[in-house]
Amino acid sequence: MxxxxxxxxxxxxxxxxxxxxxxxxxxxxxxxxxxxxxxxxxxxxxxxxxxxxxxxxxxxxxxxxxxxxxxxxxxxxxxLETNLDVPMQQTLKTYFTQRHYSIDDVVSKSCDILSEMTNLTSIALGPDCEDQCLQHVQLVPVNEKSAVAIIVTNKGHTENKFFQFKEEVSTDDLKKCTDLLNDKLVGTPICQVVDRMNDIHPIMAATLVRHEVLFEAFVTAFMKFAQDRIKVSGRGNMLFQPEFSDLNRLKELMNVLENGHMIKEWTNKESNVSVRIGNRKELTQIGDCSIISAKFHYSDSEEGQLMVVGPNRMQYSKVVGLMDYMTNVIEDIFYDDKNKGGGNDE
The missing domain is CATH 1.10.10.10 (Winged helix-like DNA-binding domain superfamily/Winged helix DNA-binding domain)
Structure with a gap:
């Protein structure tokens, strides 16, 4: 043009x-x-x-x-010209580098910061569980009524789940349960593990004294693992956008933002209009809504995504500048520099 x-x-x-x-x-x-x-x-x-x-x-x-x-x-x-002042950059970097966060903590906090600083809604998408299979399970006892389960996928993603049991569980049961799960479930896609747990339930009942306690704990853990790939922060910020003063429109948007599967369907509609911003960012327009998304790497094989959702009338320079910086911070902390495809892509 x-x-x-x-x-x-x-x-x-x-x-x-x-x-x-x-x-x-x-x-x-x-x-x-x-x-x-x-x-x-x-x-x-x-x-x-x-x-x-x-x-x-x-x-x-x-x-x-x-x-x-x-x-x-x-x-x-x-x-578009992006700019994030130096004091803000230093504040954000100091916040993350002075604390020992897990990747999930950092992504979650990044999501909160984006919503707070843009007064919009932010979304963090973790690696899709459909692309990951169970590689190893380990149970570490804390005391007679609690243990930590370490779940590792074939993509190198690790989840730690704390189990608080209603009854005492012996170390023998914990070891037998771990051996059984590794024997029967390794290689199973994470999103299918709960179904496979139901299949091996009779074996657990025949092998373990506290089989119901352990079965319930692991089913809950795997269900949470499969679902906790999406975090949404700042839904209430949409209440203050004049574009969403229509209550029916606002209710429709809030319903979408409450459901992870609906978010994915909403953002991937064929009717959406999208344009690229640099190498890894994108603007997607859905009617009177705009979504700025930016991808980042946890590792060579794991990719996540940050999104900011708001009206088409959003301060793009500020939003894009923040997302540039936040995705770079995540990769600087968790992704080996020699494997990165470059930092800021502007």
């Missing part, structure tokens, strides 16, 4: 002012925002030209213009 330099500056200014104020932008407002002299008539002509090519829309309530969905895509692809 062949815009002039002046049109690009005017359009960029409109997008950034509208995302800040949620108010349609008129020619008089633009005159005060632009750093070069231009008449109100000229601005109106340029805005009409931008509207003609589909980048701006005129509202019914004022003479001002707002960016269209196509306009936001053009802005993100061609005009």
């Amino acid at each position: 062949g815009l002039t330099n002046r049109q690009n500056v005017i359009f960029k200014t409109i997008v950034e002012e509208f995302t800040r104020t949620a108010e349609p932008i008129g020619s008089k407002t633009l005159m005060n925002l632009l750093d070069f002299p231009v008449s109100s008539a000229t601005i109106r002509n340029e805005m009409a030209a931008l509207e003609k090519v589909g980048l701006l829309e005129k509202t019914h309530t004022s003479s001002g213009r707002i960016p269209s969905s196509k306009g936001y895509r053009y802005y993100v692809e061609n005009l």
Whole structure:
């Protein structure tokens, strides 16, 4: 799309002012925002030209213009400039590097930080359990009524689950249970382990004294393992976005954000419109919603994803800058530098 330099500056200014104020932008407002002299008539002509090519829309309530969905895509692809001030970078890096977090803790905290700093909803997607198989199970006794289960997948992902038993369980039962699970379940896709547990339940009953206690503990653990791939933070932030003042629309969005499977279906619809931002980020538009997503690596074989969900009118430069930094922090902490495909991809 062949815009002039002046049109690009005017359009960029409109997008950034509208995302800040949620108010349609008129020619008089633009005159005060632009750093070069231009008449109100000229601005109106340029805005009409931008509207003609589909980048701006005129509202019914004022003479001002707002960016269209196509306009936001053009802005993100061609005009976006990200910036995260140094003090904020230092604060975020210090927060993570001075504490001994697990990967799940860091991803979860990153999700919380994104929602807090953008006033939008953020989502963290862990590795898909359908691509992972059980490789090893270990039970470490803590005392007679508790133990820690260590579950390892073929992709190198490790989950630690604390079991608090209702009855005392002997170390002999723990060892027999571990041996049985490793013998019968290794190689099973994580999302199918619970079904396979039901198949071996009779063997557990015949082998273990506290078979019901252990069976219930592991079924719960594997179900949680298979489901805990999605974290959502800041759902309530949508209440403060004027675009979602319609209660039915807001209720529909909240229902989606409450359900991990619905989130995946919603974000992967064929009717969605997406554009790439650099090497690993993407803008996806779903009606009046926009999603900025960024991928990161846990390891060579495990990939996760951070998302920020909000109205099409979001502060893209701030959101993208934060996501760039957060995904780089995650990889710096957990992914060997020599295996990374580069840090910031802007």
